[in-house]
Amino acid sequence: MSNRDGSAVASGQEFLDSLVKQVTNPVRWDLCMAQMLQDEVTDIIEVTPAGTLVGLAKRAMRGVPFTAINAPEDLEKFGA
Incomplete structure (x- = not known):
């Protein structure tokens, strides 16, 4: 899960891209929590x-x- 927007990360390249964006953009933990609730974690x-x-x-x-x-x-x- 990307801390940037709560979206699923399925590949290594997606993870790297997400990590770079996470460093340069705000972390949206609120979106992560909403996604976890939706996914019934x-x-x-x-x-x-x-x-x-x-x-x-x-x-x-x-x-x-x-x-x-x-x-x-x-x-x-x-x-x-």
Whole structure:
């Protein structure tokens, strides 16, 4: 999923193009959350040092379980 507009990214080239545009344009996390709700996403895992997106999503996507992985030891809760 592109953070720029919430659209699906299906190929490596699309990913690279999307990443370049994401760096030079605003990230639209609101569109990403709307797309995830439309796609009926059942869980969200954020790999980050801060967990900012999980905090935003908890307010906008009530009822969807969220997990922030902040450090390697957090992977233990997933049995990894």
